[in-house]
Structures are given as C-alpha cells and as structure tokens.
Amino acid sequence: MMQEAPPLLSARGVTKFYEGIPGCRDVSFEVWPGEVLGIVGESGSGKTTVLNCISARLEPTSGTVEYATRHDGPADIYRMSEPARRLLMRTDWGFVHQNPREGLRMGVSAGANIGERLMAVGARHYGNIRQAANDWLDKVEMDTGRMDDLPITFSGGMQQRLQIARNLVTAPRIVFMDEPTGNLDVSVQARLLDLLRGLVTDLGLAAVIVTHDLAVARLLSHRLLVMRRGKVVESGLTDQVLDDPQHPYSQLLVSSVIHP
Amino acid sequence: MAEDGYNFAYLDEQTKRMIRRAILKAVAIPGYQVPFGSREMPLPFGWGTGGIQVTASIIGPDDTLKVIDQGADDTVNAVSIRKFFARTAGVATTEQTEAATIVQTRHRIPETPLGAGQILVYQVPIPEPLRWLEPREAETRKMHALEEYGVMHVRLYEDIARFGHIATSYDYPVRVNGRYLMRPSPIPKFDNPKMDRSPALQLFGAGREKRIYAIPPHTQVRSLDFDDHPFEVQKWADVCAVCGSGESFLDEIVTDDRGGRMFVCSDTDYCARRREAGHTGPATRDAETGGA
Numbered sequence: 309m310m311q312e313a314p315p316l317l318s319a320r321g322v323t324k325f326y327e328g329i330p331g332c333r334d335v336s337f338e339v340w341p342g343e344v345l346g347i348v349g350e351s352g353s354g355k356t357t358v359l360n361c362i363s364a365r366l367e368p369t370s371g372t373v374e375y376a377t378r379h380d381g382p383a384d385i386y387r388m389s390e391p392a393r394r395l396l397m398r399t400d401w402g403f404v405h406q407n408p409r410e411g412l413r414m415g416v417s418a419g420a421n422i423g424e425r426l427m428a429v430g431a432r433h434y435g436n437i438r439q440a441a442n443d444w445l446d447k448v449e450m451d452t453g454r455m456d457d458l459p460i461t462f463s464g465g466m467q468q469r470l471q472i473a474r475n476l477v478t479a480p481r482i483v484f485m486d487e488p489t490g491n492l493d494v495s496v497q498a499r500l501l502d503l504l505r506g507l508v509t510d511l512g513l514a515a516v517i518v519t520h521d522l523a524v525a526r527l528l529s530h531r532l533l534v535m536r537r538g539k540v541v542e543s544g545l546t547d548q549v550l551d552d553p554q555h556p557y558s559q560l561l562v563s564s565v566i567h568p
Numbered sequence: 569m570a571e572d573g574y575n576f577a578y579l580d581e582q583t584k585r586m587i588r589r590a591i592l593k594a595v596a597i598p599g600y601q602v603p604f605g606s607r608e609m610p611l612p613f614g615w616g617t618g619g620i621q622v623t624a625s626i627i628g629p630d631d632t633l634k635v636i637d638q639g640a641d642d643t644v645n646a647v648s649i650r651k652f653f654a655r656t657a658g659v660a661t662t663e664q665t666e667a668a669t670i671v672q673t674r675h676r677i678p679e680t681p682l683g684a685g686q687i688l689v690y691q692v693p694i695p696e697p698l699r700w701l702e703p704r705e706a707e708t709r710k711m712h713a714l715e716e717y718g719v720m721h722v723r724l725y726e727d728i729a730r731f732g733h734i735a736t737s738y739d740y741p742v743r744v745n746g747r748y749l750m751r752p753s754p755i756p757k758f759d760n761p762k763m764d765r766s767p768a769l770q771l772f773g774a775g776r777e778k779r780i781y782a783i784p785p786h787t788q789v790r791s792l793d794f795d796d797h798p799f800e801v802q803k804w805a806d807v808c809a810v811c812g813s814g815e816s817f818l819d820e821i822v823t824d825d826r827g828g829r830m831f832v833c834s835d836t837d838y839c840a841r842r843r844e845a846g847h848t849g850p851a852t853r854d855a856e857t858g859g860a
C-alpha cells in the first residue's frame with residue numbers, strides 16, 4: 309500500500325571515500341513516506357556516513373540521492389541550488405544528533421531553540437512563536453514552565469526531546485537520527501523511544517534512524533538495513549531480518565545480542 | 569599645510585586608491601561588507617583605525633573635519649584623531665556638525681540632521697552581525713549571500729523572553745535597502761532612525777577585521793523587530809539639565825558622591841549651540857535664578 313506513492317528518498321549506488329578510506333560502498337535503498345528505516349551494524353560499518361550522505365551533509369564520492377520535493381517532484385539533492393537545499397534542510401527535513409550540543413543552540417533558551425526554524429522561514433510574531441514553542445514542549449512531554457531555561461539546565465533525555473521539538477516545529481516529512489538515544493540511561497532511553505514512536509506514527513513522519521542497538525531498531529523501524537564494512541549486507545522488514553537473518557553477518561549480529 | 573615627511577593624510581596614494589575602490593564597491597552594494605587591505609596606522613586598533621583609513625582616503629584639502637567620540641568633540645580619542653588629520657592633511661576642523669563636510673564618529677550620530685554632501689564615517693569594532701551565532705567566516709558569508717537572516721530574530725526573541733522587551737540597545741541590527749543585514753557599530757538604537765534615508769553618505773570602517781561597508785544617501789535602513797514588539801528607541805523621563813532638550817540622547821552624569829545625578833546631552837556640540845541660542849535646562853535655570 310505504501311509503495312503506491314513514489315519514494316520520498318532514494319539512494320542509488322551511494323559511495324563515499326574519505327581520502328581513499330572507504331566510508332560506504334554502493335549503498336542503494338528507498339525511504340517511503342511515513343516509513344521508518346533503521347540502519348544497524350557494528351562500529352565503523354558506515355552507518356553515519358550513509359546517513360550524512362543522504363541528508364545533504366556529506367557529498368558522496370559517487371552515486372545519487374533523490375528527494376521528492378513538495379513542489380518540483382524528485383530532485384537530486386546535490387544538484388539542486390544551494391538555497392533550495394538549505395531551505396529543504398531546515399524545513400522539510402530534521403536531523404537529530406546523538407550529541408545534543410551539536411543539534412541545539414546551547415546559548416539560548418528552550419523556546420528560542422524551538423522557535424528558530426520558524427523565524428528562519430519568516431515568522432515575525434513573537435506571541436505566535438512562543439505559542440508554537442509551548443505547544444511543542446508539550447508534545448515532547450516537557451514542562452512548558454521551563455521554556456525560558458537554557459538547554460544546559462536540562463537532563464540528557466530532555467535535551468534530546470528539545471532537539472526533536474526544535475526539528476518537528478516546521479512539520480518536516482523526514483527526520484534523520486544518528487543514535488538519538490545513544491547517550492542515555494536505559495530507562496530514559498525507553499521513554500524517549502516511546503515518545504519517538506508515538507510522534508512518528510501520529511505525524512506520519514518518515515525517518516531514517518541509525519543505531520547499533522537492535523532493540524531500538526526493532527521498536528522503531530519498519531525496515532532494516534544491516535551494514536558491514538561500508539556495505540549493506542542484508543535488508544528487509546525489521547522482524548524478518550531480526551527473527552530470521554539470512555546473511556551470516558546478520559546472524560552473528562542478532563545472536564550476539566543477549567536476550568532478556 | 570601638512571607636515572613634511574607624510575603623504576597627504578598619512579596614507580600613500582596607492583593605499584588610498586585601494587581603499588577608495590573598496591568604498592565604491594561598498595556604496596554600490598549597500599550594507600555589504602567589502603574586505604580591504606587594512607594598513608598599520610600610528611594609533612592602536614581600539615582607536616578607530618578603520619574609520620581613520622576611510623577618512624584618510626576620502627579627505628581633500630578643502631574638507632572640514634569633525635570628530636566625535638560618544639557624541640563629544642573633546643574626548644582624548646576625538647582630539648587625537650582631529651589633531652592627526654590637522655597635522656597630516658592640514659585640513660580645517662570644526663565642532664559644528666553643519667560646518668563639517670566629513671564627520672568621523674565613534675558610538676553616536678550627531679543630533680543635528682546631516683545634509684546632502686556630508687559624509688559620516690563610523691569607527692567599527694566588529695562588523696559581522698551574524699558572528700554571535702556563527703563563528704565561521706565562510707558560513708556567515710554564505711548566510712549573507714542566501715539572505716539567511718531569520719536566526720537574527722532568535723536574539724531578539726531571547727531578549728523579549730528574558731526582559732519582556734527587546735533589551736538590545738546598542739549596535740542594534742538593521743536591514744539595509746531590504747537586503748543586507750548590517751551592524752551599525754555600537755551607536756545607541758536611539759540613532760538608528762537617523763540612518764534611514766539620510767541625505768548624507770554613511771561609510772563604515774573596521775580596521776582590525778579589514779571590512780568597509782556603506783549606506784548611500786537616501787537608502788532605506790530598517791531596524792529588525794517583531795510585529796507584536798515593534799522597534800522602539802530609548803526614552804527619558806528627564807530633559808537635558810543643561811539645555812532643556814527633550815529630543816536628544818541623554819547621558820546620566822553623577823554630580824557628587826551623595827548620589828546626585830543629572831541627565832545631559834551626549835552630543836556636546838548640539839547642547840552648546842542650544843545654550844548659545846538661549847535654551848536652558850533645569851540645572852542652568854536653577855543656577856541663573858540662584859545667582860539673581
């Protein structure tokens with residue numbers, strides 16, 4: 309049913325060499341509207357490289373990345389004009405970093421962090437911006453009374469919630485996440501994952517989520533790519549891949565997880 | 569006459585031509601920061617070497633120069649710069665705003681409106697308005713090129729969230745000609761409206777950061793704000809204690825060690841001229857009645 313609409317994003321033969329060192333090789337996949345794609349694999353397997361390549365943050369050495377723009381249909385994200393690409397990145401896309409310091413403006417309040425994207429696209433009514441910030445704090449289950457506090461005063465889990473709110477305020481269609489729960493305690497992680505799952509479902513968001521944690525992948529993603537040494541070794545529906553892995557490396561990866 | 573041993577106005581002609589080219593480019597692209605090869609000047613950077621180089625490049629023997637610092641003609645900084653040009657260019661100097669063809673300033677725009685043919689030269693410490701949020705020069709240049717200025721409002725938002733109003737009161741950011749975002753140098757926002765559509769040419773020189781920018785005559789200059797928090801200038805409950813002006817920018821002056829204080833015009837020329845014209849303020853009136 310999902311496959312009837314064109315893919316939101318398609319990567320074809322994406323290859324990235326870092327001065328001769330392969331980061332990822334010949335990676336191809338699609339992300340459909342509303343779909344959550346997980347990318348798993350051991351450290352150094354190329355997950356972050358792929359994520360950065362498909363989110364216009366790192367131009368691949370070869371291969372293409374196409375995104376279905378709202379007005380002009382599919383467009384190569386590295387061939388479109390820079391203003392168009394930058395606008396896309398701060399409106400239609402979101403990016404949630406593992407380290408909140410990279411994704412938040414630490415010197416300004418939570419409200420300003422959430423309002424920034426709105427102001428970047430022309431919002432000029434303080435009261436409205438504040439209302440939106442208030443609504444989003446509420447949606448990510450944060451205390452709206454802390455709107456004027458600096459991110460530094462928040463816990464790690466709250467900082468991640470703030471990062472999510474700050475991205476979602478412009479109603480993006482796809483969010484890229486690199487180990488969004490990586491720095492958190494297990495219990496905090498679980499609550500954040502619940503929140504993320506709820507938001508993704510409610511908003512019909514597409515997401516690409518990089519994680520080395522198979523439990524995270526199972527909880528959030530519909531489909532999974534397994535990476536090893538820069539290559540995708542297996543892909544498929546999450547449950548299929550995790551319950552019945554075909555590739556020897558996937559089998560090893562799944563079996564090495566200690567089941568509770 | 570200029571003193572021997574110096575080229576006219578200190579800088580050599582080749583340097584002046586280079587700076588004039590930068591100025592011409594700056595005038596052609598209002599608000600755009602043009603890089604230039606800033607020279608060593610016989611004054612430390614904090615003394616306005618950017619403004620001095622601009623003035624040196626545009627001044628001619630027939631010009632009359634006024635130099636102000638925080639509105640005053642008689643501070644050490646203003647006096648030194650005025651002497652510098654009197655010595656190296658032999659030009660006439662003045663304290664009267666309307667008698668000057670060039671006004672070099674640090675931190676104020678004169679109260680007396682500037683007219684066509686006059687040039688206001690600002691000394692600029694930090695030219696880049698986006699620097700507070702983006703330390704990378706390549707990135708700020710890109711933001712200017714793509715007019716990505718929305719984040720500038722984040723700062724104003726933060727002001728309102730914290731203080732209930734836009735508390736930024738100096739170096740208040742403006743859009744020039746509907747295009748470039750510009751720092752007006754640390755003038756009070758009280759002076760911002762004077763930049764808008766001024767018949768005078770306004771030139772800005774940043775020595776340490778090697779940038780020149782300009783507002784050509786009659787150019788629109790808009791101060792950033794929010795629809796529901798419009799731009800406002802400083803207001804005082806008092807008038808100037810000396811000349812009674814209720815329209816000028818006032819400095820608070822402590823008059824004794826028992827907490828006595830009064831407000832006086834920061835623009836010394838404006839205030840003195842009003843006194844000459846017979847205006848009085850609370851302090852001068854008291855003195856006169858007390859003496860009678």
Ligand SMILES: Nc1ncnc2c1ncn2[C@@H]1O[C@H](COP(=O)(O)OP(=O)(O)OP(=O)(O)O)[C@@H](O)[C@H]1O
Binds near residue numbers: 329351353355357358
């Ligand atoms: N900036 C870089 N310069 C050189 N090599 C790099 C760079 N970034 C990544 N690499 C290399 O590319 C390969 C893939 O790295 P990448 O960061 O994409 O892996 P990852 O799967 O995200 O790992 P992790 O789980 O540790 O975050 C690794 O061999 C890595 O050393």
Ligand SMILES: [Mg+2]
Binds near residue numbers: 355356357
């Ligand atoms: Mg990584």
